[in-house]
Amino acid sequence: MSRVGTRESALADLAVHGGRPVRQRLLSYGHQIIEQPDIDAVVRVLKSDWLTTGPVVAEFERAFADFVGARHAVAVSSGTAALHAATFAAGIGPGDEVIVPALTFAASANCVLYQGGRVVFSDVRAETLSIDPASARNGLSERTRAIVAVDYGGQPVDLQELTEISRERGLTLIEDASHALGSTYRGRRIGSIADLTTFSLHPVKQMTTGEGGVVTTDSDELALRLRTFRNHGITSDGRQREAIGAWHYDMVALGYNYRLTDFQCALGLSQLQRLPGWLARRSEIAQRYIEALSGVPGVQPLAVQGDRESAWHLFVVRLVPKRLRVGRTEVFAALRAENIGVNVHYIPVPWHPYYQGLGYRKGSWPAAEDGYENILTLPLWAGMTDADVDDVVAAVVKIHTAYTA
Numbered sequence: 001m002s003r004v005g006t007r008e009s010a011l012a013d014l015a016v017h018g019g020r021p022v023r024q025r026l027l028s029y030g031h032q033i034i035e036q037p038d039i040d041a042v043v044r045v046l047k048s049d050w051l052t053t054g055p056v057v058a059e060f061e062r063a064f065a066d067f068v069g070a071r072h073a074v075a076v077s078s079g080t081a082a083l084h085a086a087t088f089a090a091g092i093g094p095g096d097e098v099i100v101p102a103l104t105f106a107a108s109a110n111c112v113l114y115q116g117g118r119v120v121f122s123d124v125r126a127e128t129l130s131i132d133p134a135s136a137r138n139g140l141s142e143r144t145r146a147i148v149a150v151d152y153g154g155q156p157v158d159l160q161e162l163t164e165i166s167r168e169r170g171l172t173l174i175e176d177a178s179h180a181l182g183s184t185y186r187g188r189r190i191g192s193i194a195d196l197t198t199f200s201l202h203p204v205k206q207m208t209t210g211e212g213g214v215v216t217t218d219s220d221e222l223a224l225r226l227r228t229f230r231n232h233g234i235t236s237d238g239r240q241r242e243a244i245g246a247w248h249y250d251m252v253a254l255g256y257n258y259r260l261t262d263f264q265c266a267l268g269l270s271q272l273q274r275l276p277g278w279l280a281r282r283s284e285i286a287q288r289y290i291e292a293l294s295g296v297p298g299v300q301p302l303a304v305q306g307d308r309e310s311a312w313h314l315f316v317v318r319l320v321p322k323r324l325r326v327g328r329t330e331v332f333a334a335l336r337a338e339n340i341g342v343n344v345h346y347i348p349v350p351w352h353p354y355y356q357g358l359g360y361r362k363g364s365w366p367a368a369e370d371g372y373e374n375i376l377t378l379p380l381w382a383g384m385t386d387a388d389v390d391d392v393v394a395a396v397v398k399i400h401t402a403y404t405a
């Protein structure tokens, strides 16, 4: 067959043009793993006296802190609550500026607005799509108080450079490690390095409590502020008062009810035990993708840096426009038609209508914006089989062949 003829038949084979899809059922980009020990642990707490603010919260916090190597872990009701607690603990208030990467989930920036602060969006590094320390430095002013650095996809940010900037300028370094539970930077677990590190326990993340979040810190003072904040700004909890037979309490700050229940913490404890195995499986799947895609020039995985280990929340690829005859929109639709649940992480936060209304102008973060136009997230979760991974690769190769330039 002629080259044109081959291409025509490759195009006709695509599910998006009526061909047979690579899979019969959609493979989602992320999914939780719930097994019998998780269910048993939750039921035990449901049958106990304490559904919330009981002993299992402290047990989970201790185990989580030990896992990441921090002095303190404070459990809260979501990753977003963790970020809000962190900006509160860092003392962010009206007039304060906080540096946040433009390419992240909206919650990384919203937590600054909750406290009345102003977000200064920073660009990212094109190879990793993580915050660019040079761009962060450019955003500094007299009013800068903190940096929210996001471990994009699970690969840790440039912690040495960001720590240096923070120390020089007296800033609080908040690491949004929603993607990075189990990641390491130069041999140290994420959660033990920044002033405050936040995690999300949403079902698509490395482990889950349904909804849930954790903030870790080595500072006794910051930990106390976090604990007060998640409980209405009150300095003691009900169980502590019951233990000493007292009724008096003080509300010392404007806090929220951001508590995590005991049955969620029981799920968390149970999941934490199997996390190391899940992290190993995530890494194995990522390596299979990297190897398989080395022969697919139009679809490039992000750069992996040798001094850090990713917990692989997301497997993000960048489409190479000059190698393909179609754009991201068409490739996305074609992969979905093959029943591969690809996604896009993320629309730049300042592009959202709410942030546009605050006056941010498109075009100010070239690497983040160009990255956004060309990225796709391939399915990656610990419960995927090798056959699932092969399906994703087969679909990518099929589409690449049909659309190659």
Ligand SMILES: *Cc1c(COP(=O)(O)O)cnc(C)c1O
Residues within 6 Å of the ligand: 078, 079, 080, 081, 104, 105, 107, 108, 150, 176, 178, 179, 200, 201, 202, 211, 212, 213
């Ligand atoms: C998931 C996520 C959050 C928010 O976590 P929730 O638990 O859903 O509130 C914040 N930042 C980033 C980068 C995330 O991926």
